Amino acid sequence: MKANMPGIFSQYIIHADLRPQQQTRSSGFFKLNIYQTKQLLTELDNQLSQANMDRVEEVSQRLMDSICCQIKKDKKHVPALRVHVLGVRPSDDRGALHGLYEPADSDRYRARMYIWMRTAKRHEVVAFKTFIRTLIHELCHHLDYEFYQRQESLHTKEFYRRESCLVKQLWSCLDNESVNNEFSIG
């Protein structure tokens, strides 16, 4: 399955990038559990620095589970998704793939995200902040489908704004800043 991945994945990337932008609307807010999030981020940083792929995947999964559990709509939380952490980023002359999201469908009960943890050229472990930003980027695709109930997920300005807000929220957890612990999405 791994050998076919870049071809399969590039279809999704092209699909996502070429569609026209669409309007978004405000939908809700949530508060991250600072203590829990900080613990998971610290553990993830630690495992990433040790280049332990299995453990990075496990902690990334727990972090995504934790965040999905905290984002609620109509008293239901966003469904969890399966996190796959892989090695060297697939690449070609257009660049390297950092991550990919596959929505749930009739054949696939759970949505999935794929994150690569080593750079394409030097095969070095990616920086912690880059890794987190990719995780959150793929999570934002998940929110488009599961929170906003959209049929597709596009790289709109609003998408990137939401991604930045979420990333900022994570960093404030790491810095123990309780002031900004309410994050609005939408």
Ligand SMILES: [Zn+2]
């Ligand atoms: Zn994307």
